Amino acid sequence: VEVKSRSSELDGRWIKDQIRKASDQVKQSGADEQGAVELQLRGDDAARAPFDAIERQVKAAFNDARGTRLNRVTVFKDGVKVGEWRRLPDGSVERVFPP
Amino acid sequence: MMAATTWRSKSGLIMFHLAMPSRGQPVASIRLATNVFLEAVKIIGVAREVEVSTRSGGEGAHEWSDVIDGPQIAQRLEAYPDITAVLIRCDLHCEDRDASRLAIPSGMTFWVQLVEVDSHPDAPLEMNVTLDADVYVAKSWGDDRDNRDLAQRNAPAFNRFLANLLRDTGATVESVSAEDYRGQVDATGIVLPALGARL
Numbered sequence: 001v002e003v004k005s006r007s008s009e010l011d012g013r014w015i016k017d018q019i020r021k022a023s024d025q026v027k028q029s030g031a032d033e034q035g036a037v038e039l040q041l042r043g044d045d046a047a048r049a050p051f052d053a054i055e056r057q058v059k060a061a062f063n064d065a066r067g068t069r070l071n072r073v074t075v076f077k078d079g080v081k082v083g084e085w086r087r088l089p090d091g092s093v094e095r096v097f098p099p
Numbered sequence: 100m101m102a103a104t105t106w107r108s109k110s111g112l113i114m115f116h117l118a119m120p121s122r123g124q125p126v127a128s129i130r131l132a133t134n135v136f137l138e139a140v141k142i143i144g145v146a147r148e149v150e151v152s153t154r155s156g157g158e159g160a161h162e163w164s165d166v167i168d169g170p171q172i173a174q175r176l177e178a179y180p181d182i183t184a185v186l187i188r189c190d191l192h193c194e195d196r197d198a199s200r201l202a203i204p205s206g207m208t209f210w211v212q213l214v215e216v217d218s219h220p221d222a223p224l225e226m227n228v229t230l231d232a233d234v235y236v237a238k239s240w241g242d243d244r245d246n247r248d249l250a251q252r253n254a255p256a257f258n259r260f261l262a263n264l265l266r267d268t269g270a271t272v273e274s275v276s277a278e279d280y281r282g283q284v285d286a287t288g289i290v291l292p293a294l295g296a297r298l
Contacts, residue, residue, distance in 0.1 A: 004111065011274040013116040017227050024186060024208065025110045027159070065183070065216045068158045 002026070005040035010049035015039060015057035015075070019067050026069040034087070036072035040079075047077040054083060055095070064091045103242035105249060106234040108203065113233070113277045113284055115261065117226035119270035125213055125220055130176045132211040132226060133185045135267040137169035142260040143253075144191040144207065154181040154216060184212030193234055193253045201249075206232040226270055228261065236283045237291055238298045245298060250291055258288035 002022040006014055018039060026035035041047050054075055060066075062073045062085055071087040084097035121128045137146055149172055151161040163175065176182065191206030208229045214222050233239040235254045239246040265271065272286035283290050292298070 002110070006276070006278060008278065011116070013225070013227075013273055014114075014276055016225075017114055017116055017229075017276070018111065020210065020212075020227070021111045021114075021208065021229055023158075024188075028188075028205070060215055065152075066158055 002035065002037040003040065004037065005042055006046050007041075007043040009045045010041065010053065012053075012057070015054060016061040019058065019061035019070065019073060023067045023069040034069055034071040036074070037070055039073070039075045041075065041077045043078070049077075051082060058083065058085055059093070062087075063093050105241040105243045105246040106232060106239045107241050108206070108232045110231050111229055113230040113236075113275070113280060115228040115275055115286075116273045117228065117265070117268075117270040118273050119211065119224040119226050119268050121220065121222060121224050123220045125218065125222070125224060126180060126182050128224055129182050129185055129211050129213075130173060132224065132268050132270070133176060133187070134169045134173050136187060136209050136211070136264060137167070137172060139260050139263040139267070140187075140189055140207075140209070142263070143193075143256050144189050144203075146187050146189050147205070148188045150186040150188075151176065151179060151182060152184040152186075152212070153179050154183055158184070159186075183216050184210060186210040191232060191234065193249065196248055196252075201234070203232050203234060206230065206234070226268070228264070233280065235289045236280050238280070238283060240279060247292070247298070250289070254289035254291050261288045 002025055004018045022037035058073055073085045075083040085093050085095050087093050119132055140146055146167040148164045150159050152158045153160045187209045189207040191203040193201040195201035211224055211226045214225055234249055235257050237247045237250040238244055275284050277284035
């Protein structure tokens, strides 16, 4: 599991680019299996990010065409899970939290 | 006795998030960005692997490690009219304290891609330069955090590389992610401390 954290205000790219990088990192590890990434937003500035903005970036980078080495993306705000998306057997991605 | 390292390697230490105008020709612009990057990177290292994603073949549909030359890659890219992304993994070639070459395998990753696989042709492209080593910053996270010597020797070359990439692609820096290196990285690249300044 790749873990990335941020404490400054969320911009329009951080989540997308961390997912892209994590997917490549899993590929580089040589493992045949898929991996997961946990994105930690820490502190008031980062945790202020609205859920819609978070999900928009996750969906752009983790879908049936992108982030294909990942099977799970989870986003936390100060240690509390605020969103989780999983890859299904058919390759599509579904949000599992919040339901 | 072995000297403590003054820098470390780790995935995604410093990220430059760039945006490049596509001018209504996103595939041609991806090819241009790839070509420009392969020329610019010679200042600081060498491309090791090129991964191409296409709409028809999906993510990482084609991967080459046998050619690192810009014109050759450009020629190969011509065969794919539905490119959605190109990712390039690079080794860094730095100057060590004794002026010898310090090679850092897999020290940098670059990609250029459509914002979405089905983006509007006029939508800007996303580019990213990620450093997987903190050899360029003066205050690193190595065993010994004082990396001023290597930073002074090598950061100017990285900044030239970044400036050339921006100039020749027309890209701009949207933002920089360098949480662990506050005050040491900005949109122009690596910010070195004044000579004699305390870390």
